Amino acid sequence: MHTSSISTEILVIGGGATGTGVAWDAALRGFRTILVEKRDLTHGTTGRYHGLLHSGGRYVVKDPHSAVECIAENRILRRTHTHCIEDTGGFFVVTPEDEGDYPDRFVAACRETGVPCQEISVAEALRREPMLNPRISRVFEVPDGAADSFLATHATAQAARQAGARILIYHEVVGLLTEGGDGDKRVTGAVVRDTVSGESIHIHADLVINASGAWAGQLAGMAGVGVKIIPGKGVMVATNHRLVNSVINRCKMPSDGDILVPVHTVSIIGTTDEEVTDPENLVITAEEVQYMLAEGDKLVPGLSAARIVRAWAGVRPLYQEGFSGDSRDATRSLTLLDHKARDGVQGFLTITGGKWTTFRMMAEKTVDRACEHLGVERTCTTATTPVPGIEQGHYWLGHRLHEVEEEQLQGGLVCECELVTRQMVESAARRNPTVTLDDLRRDVRLGMGPCQGGFCTYRAVGILHEIGRERHDPDFVLEGESDAEDWEVAYLQSPAESSRGHSITEHATPDAIPDTPLPTRSPAIDQRSPVSNPNLLLRDFLQERWKGVLPVLWGRQLKQERLDELIYLSLMNADHLPDDEAQSPLTGFYRAS
Amino acid sequence: MNDLIVIGSGLAGLTAAYSAVKAGLSVKIIAKGMGITHWHAGTIDVLGYAAKGKGVARPLEASGDLPDEHPYQLLDEKGLATALTEFAALTAEMGLPYTGAQTAGDNLWLPSPVGAARPAFLAPAGQAGGDLSTGQPLLIVGIEGMRDFYPKLIAENLAKQGHSARHAFLPLSLFTQRHDITTLQLAKLVEEPARLSPLADALIRIVQPGERIGLPAVLGFENHPAVLARLTEATHAPVFEIPTLPPSVPGIRLHTRLRRRLEAMGVRVEIGMEAISFGAEGERILWVETETSSRPLRHRAANFLLATGGILGGGIHSDHTGRAWEVVFDLPLTIPQERSGWFRPHFLDGGGQPVFRGGVPVNANFQPIRPEGGPVYANLWAAGGGLSGADSIRERSVEGIALSTGGAVASLLASNPVK
């Protein structure tokens, strides 16, 4: 097997919010930086979280330190990542079950931690949120928001690229390079496997930063360092439309199923906290879903009867030195482990814990420490540097609808639920290295609506296949690599932008009917990637979807699933396509058991 | 009062009504929607895959090996064959002839919208021309701007399976100045004589001698047979259709013609009527009530046939507690009343999902039965997708089960009518 070797100043492991934040910060401070992520950006917890931009209100009583971090970052992210955040506002509501003195303690704690909090009348709250349980007794308003972590991570990664960082997705760290022995050990880089081509690369670095979230313990282990992550699994359930327009929290000690967040077209009820052993294969039980729905009914009566489109789970990368106990009680604060001071291992930092809301601050602290290690003084500028795309303002489905109607793009819709056009799919695939349809789902929300990919899966497979180009083509470059400078990721979300800006559809005239197939549309899909194998793409996505809908199949969603079976099995016969043995990085998910 | 009320207007309901009327009964159909014909290929799938996903070459013979609880095992020996022959005859009469494989009794293997070979027993003449058991090279032709048909994908997959296949695109400007179009709009346009010649000319210029031409299934609604004939004649190449992503033009053609035929025979087909309750006296059902905008309507009849389909058709509902119920008569079901028993972890698991195998259990007379055994009502029958004992989508028997069980109920009623 061919092994190549590259070197850099800083190597970041993990393409979640934290890792991309670190890469962005480090690149802005002028460090040569490479980030490696084993799958797609946001594959980890960042892509499976609840969607809440915390005001800090949730933690004021239990974890005040964390609350202070949240409100500070809440204010900053609204400026640096404007388009990724919807200013929904949030309520803390006291339901008939939440008795006791918690509400008063809550108010006092908000004051102490500086989380803005205002009590409003129940009538006013019901006027703004008519679906809310009318039996609530008190309501407090806080500056919660809804945050799109897919878009935010892409935008941060793009900002990092523009500052000179290299972002390598589908690159997995399989070992750490070390020098020296006990007491004098030094991490000098990592052995990385390109999971698409199978090649292995040695990346030498002056400093390695482990930002691998719930996997941080595994990574640290590769350097012989013991880091005990407390993996707390959380389950979330999405309804098929927005039941509320503000974030609704129960005003009580944080517990299960007590937050409802409106995110784009859906509302998400969550979450749970259960210690698990493996961050990768998370099982969601019928009981967990049932429990979420029952708790949801207490906030919005009738929620359990709504159509449920998907359930998923993420793992909190919680860390507390020497902690043993229930994972819910572990601190939500960030933890920066300097392995030189802690374990006598140089050139290696681990950043873990925290929340999505605090990723920028986590990155700042980490890169501050990196500066010390590398013996330089450079100040952090991320708090005042907006990422690309903020001029768009917050993006919501209404934008797409408006553009689609204005420019008459209806017939070009590939996904009717989320208003994704053919051009958006093409742009996303050409600009971002796309390996699976699930990557596209994260990029443009393909298949995230009520039909969960029933119609768009086939269309996306057909389109990607059509725009593919032969592997042996010497001119092949991924567009995203050559024009990172001027491409705005935010435009991925815009139906009109992708059809206006880059007109790639050449319509032939009747006179010019060639006798060979028309060269169809713009090329440029990486033929090494499984995207070039449509059958694999289809099979993997169907299975991936199945995993997401399985815990919530009943009623109309079960009927929808049966329609998808009719289409993909009976009509298409997709379970009897050639290439049954082909593999992609996603295949492992279901071949394993 | 009618001899028979059929609830459901899918293929099971329509064919049962047709056979019953032919046998002299008076029949009315009430239905909430139009069944799943609009969502499928428009072919008659009888049995494509047996246990563990093994391909079936000769479905009538293989049907004998199915498990005892399978609806096919309730039919008498010739039941399935007769239903299929009668259906083929009916389609010929309706001007939309369906045919089978060249070797009688074999399955057809037809190109699917992704280029897999899909097993069907009968297909409209337009689709049967795509049968992959003949080796004739294929030119798969798509239309730019259509989002529900991908010729390159189809041709490449066919080639991977050893067929000689290539693809080409036609510009949408042959039909319209728009940039995109839906399948149904296209099917309407293709029917206009003025558009047919440019289409034929375009095809002539790309087809090579010896090839057959596969087009998306948009070759007209009413004039489909004429469109097909005209293109075949002009190009000197066999022209056939490949189904698209739904809605399905071939499915709509079949449904429309069947319904029209029934109406011509005096059957009232009332669509948009959801059965919401019923009245019974002892062993007999007296009436079924449907919802209308003003007040509920009562439909009385001597006999009732439940042909509302399964989970997809809407005959069976379920909720998050794991309860599943039959919506009109609340009949006993064989679906596990526990969600944990409904599914397997893998979508493509050859065994299928257990929840879809359950349904309404019936006796040899197709009467819904109680768990202890006896019929629930003396004048209630069931047919089609709601029956227990088969996952018709996994085994590709959706239409076969509908036709044969619907036909079986009709002939039982005709031979000893309950008045």
Ligand SMILES: Cc1cc2nc3c(=O)[nH]c(=O)nc-3n(C[C@H](O)[C@H](O)[C@H](O)COP(=O)(O)OP(=O)(O)OC[C@H]3O[C@@H](n4cnc5c(N)ncnc54)[C@H](O)[C@@H]3O)c2cc1C
């Ligand atoms: C159920 C739940 C709900 C949450 N809700 C919220 C919320 O509403 N608001 C909020 O602010 N926070 C929330 N959080 C917390 C927040 O989601 C996480 O703190 C945050 O996303 C962690 O980001 P991360 O980058 O540290 O980790 P991750 O996103 O997990 O990133 C780690 C990455 O490392 C990669 N990786 C692992 N091993 C390797 C390897 N060997 N080589 C290369 N790459 C590797 C993984 O693939 C992964 O992409 C929630 C957490 C959970 C579990």
